[in-house]
Amino acid sequence: MRGRRSDRGLEQILDVLAAELLAADEAEIADALGVPSASHIDTADVAALVAQVIEAADPAARFPTQHDRDPTTNARKRN
Amino acid sequence: MQGIASRSEETSADVAAALCRLSAAELVKLKALARLRAQGLPRGVGWTDLLHEAVARSLEGSRRLPPNVQIVAFLGGVMRSIASEHWRRARTEAGVLADLDDSSAFAAGDPPKDPERTALAIQALSSIHGLFARDPDVLKVLSGLADELTGEEIRQMYGLSAQAYEAARKRLRRAALRWLQGNDAP
Numbered sequence: 435m436r437g438r439r440s441d442r443g444l445e446q447i448l449d450v451l452a453a454e455l456l457a458a459d460e461a462e463i464a465d466a467l468g469v470p471s472a473s474h475i476d477t478a479d480v481a482a483l484v485a486q487v488i489e490a491a492d493p494a495a496r497f498p499t500q501h502d503r504d505p506t507t508n509a510r511k512r513n
Numbered sequence: 514m515q516g517i518a519s520r521s522e523e524t525s526a527d528v529a530a531a532l533c534r535l536s537a538a539e540l541v542k543l544k545a546l547a548r549l550r551a552q553g554l555p556r557g558v559g560w561t562d563l564l565h566e567a568v569a570r571s572l573e574g575s576r577r578l579p580p581n582v583q584i585v586a587f588l589g590g591v592m593r594s595i596a597s598e599h600w601r602r603a604r605t606e607a608g609v610l611a612d613l614d615d616s617s618a619f620a621a622g623d624p625p626k627d628p629e630r631t632a633l634a635i636q637a638l639s640s641i642h643g644l645f646a647r648d649p650d651v652l653k654v655l656s657g658l659a660d661e662l663t664g665e666e667i668r669q670m671y672g673l674s675a676q677a678y679e680a681a682r683k684r685l686r687r688a689a690l691r692w693l694q695g696n697d698a699p
Contacts, residue, residue, distance in 0.1 A: 451549055
């Protein structure tokens with residue numbers, strides 16, 4: 435890996451890692467991050483960013499909160 | 514014209530609907546892809562910039578979501594393209610002169626050398642290498658996949674059993690996920 439020409443080499447490595455990330459399933463993600471399920475992962479920052487762009491494009495639009503996406507998880511957290 | 518506008522609106526609505534359906538796992542992947550594509554970018558450009566721009570372009574309809582392509586994969590491709598654009602822009606703004614004499618570093622058709630890009634790419638590659646430095650099998654698999662070798666070719670080249678290859682690939686994926694969620698510093 436060190437012998438690769440830097441910029442092109444980086445692109446190739448990033449492409450491989452991107453493909454691996456896309457191939458990861460929910461259980462694998464949860465396992466890698468040490469949580470019981472993916473819904474336990476804090477996605478607030480990325481969700482807020484996506485919501486901001488959607489709502490800027492269409493003020494009437496409403497991006498679902500984490501609660502909307504997984505009410506059972508939130509109920510569990512509340513309990 | 515109306516047809517084009519209408520198709521564009523439909524595309525934007527499709528993208529917005531797909532974004533609103535993103536699961537927690539897909540949001541994790543989206544962030545990981547954004548952080549990945551931010552590696553080696555000009556200073557001051559971060560993962561949030563890439564993701565913001567990718568979502569905005571998709572909603573504007575300047576990037577259309579092809580049928581049967583998942584939204585996360587689509588946005589990953591858009592971010593890849595935006596990352597390349599950042600470098601093209603940085604090169605233009607800086608007025609970098611190509612070192613055309615250094616033909617050894619580039620194959621025919623490659624872009625001219627950009628010292629800043631090269632330095633940042635070396636830094637990013639070094640970070641990624643450091644992430645897997647204690648796992649030689651993962652480095653072999655990563656290197657082989659980057660060279661577009663098949664799994665069988667990688668196994669033969671490095672003398673890996675099918676089991677060792679699969680296990681290394683799984684470790685590669687897990688380490689990348691942890692790193693790109695910020696749990697492991699490279």
